[in-house]
Amino acid sequence: MQRPPLLHTENDTIVAIATSPGRGGIGVVRISGPQSPPIADAMLGRLPRARRAIYSEFLGADGIAIDRGIALYFPKPYSFTGEHVLELQGHGGPVVLDMLVNRVLELGARLARPGEFSERAFLNGKLDLAQAEAVADLIDSGSQAAARSAMRSLQGEFSRRVHRLVEAMISVRTYVEAAIDFPEEEVDFLGDQQITDAIDDLLAEIERVLASAQQGCLLRDGMRIVLAGPPNAGKSSLLNALAQVDRAIVSDTPGTTRDIVDQHIQIDGLPLHLLDTAGLRDAADDIEHQGVSRARAAMQQADRVLVVVDDSHGVDLQVLMTQLPPGVPATVVRNKIDLSGRKPGMDTTRAVTEVAISAKTGAGLVYLKRHLKQSMGYEIGGEPTFIARRRHLEALHLARERVLAGKQLLVDRRAGELLAEELRLAQQSLCEITGEFTSDDLLCRIFSAFCIGK
DSSP states (O other): OOOOOOOOSOOOOEEEEOSOSSOOSOEEEEEESTTHHHHHHHHHSSOOOBTOOEEEEEEOTTSOEEEEEEEEEEOTTSSSSSSOEEEEEEOOOHHHHHHHHHHHHHTTOEEOOTTHHHHHHHHTTSSOHHHHHHHHHHHTOOSHHHHHHHHHHHTTHHHHHHHHHHHHHHHHHHHHHHHHHOTTSSSOGGGOHHHHHHHHHHHHHHHHHHHHHHHHHHHHHOEEEEEEOSTTSSHHHHHHHHHTSOOSOOOSSTTOOOSOEEEEEEETTEEEEEEEOOOOSOOSSHHHHHHHHHHHHHHHTOSEEEEEEETTSOOOHHHHHTTSOTTOOEEEEEEOHHHHOOOOEEEOSSSSOEEEOOTTTOTTHHHHHHHHHHHTTOOTTSSOOOOOOHHHHHHHHHHHHHHHHHHHHHHHHOOHHHHHHHHHHHHHHHHHHHTSSOOHHHHHHHHHTSOTTO
């Protein structure tokens, strides 16, 4: 159910440099809007044929060439934005590109806002909102897996699955509302098993889409892992071992880490944000006290806390675990098994999963990496997924809760009207993913985070 095309309320023409700032072999200036054809006439001396590249000089107001390169013209509606689009591909010097932009501004265009090209594509029905977001996610991809997933979303895979959910929901709503409209019939349509089965099928499909979206969100946002525990347990060594680089200072002196040390890594395409924190203990001075306070604050925002302990020394895990924020998932990492003699491995029989490793030798790291992927529901080599954002997950969660609430009302009270209302609200939540029902404030937040020129 794609959002119907909307007329753009602004008749102005926009321009921006579409390539990264700095020196480069090629620089692209992108122009979109009704003034694109006359701008082409003024700067090229002619309007290029549609979708045919021409080699031309790019002329200034005095008729002297600013640059020369390739020009492409895309007439509406057959362009990325759905408007007339002109692209000038010249040399990538910042001064030259600024001169070209200034010339376009002289001819009546204005500078584009961040994401305005993609915003116009959305408003003109060329992309739905999930696809438009995938444009930015493709540009910002932090791994090959994330890039492939963003491309699948841009090609419409996520949107198609959402549309199928909406169509299934409409089918159930139609049946329920028909039963409400004909109460005089002797047959109890609301008691028909067909409705319950259809709702169960709908919930199962929402769960499948939600599972794929959760993995897609992981690929986009990654996982925030905080390394916590007593001083001298090997937290910094573990960060270096996972990052495969000497990022944090390692010393036998307890309390070496005072501030938070962060490092971005990947495990089988899963981006991880590791934070090494100060050891949890009674601070010896004000600086260490601030470090411990920052460690506790970082743990509250973590997706998972790795509680690193020295396996060669006794430690009261029960007391240590009470220092963690409530509700944050935790894993105990028994480090230094090269000294304790414990075999590497993972123990899931305890209340908190324990992984035995040696950050120094690398023994057991494979178990820790596997555990991190499993704990976040990440499956390598599974069904290809699509990229997703947290707002998508929230919409899917809300849709599921609405359908569950409606089912309960049907079972307990045969409340057809209330079921129909819950299904309507669930459908609205799903349509917010693709942008059929979306507030202007949300659109502003989404597109303002794009880069200029896209």
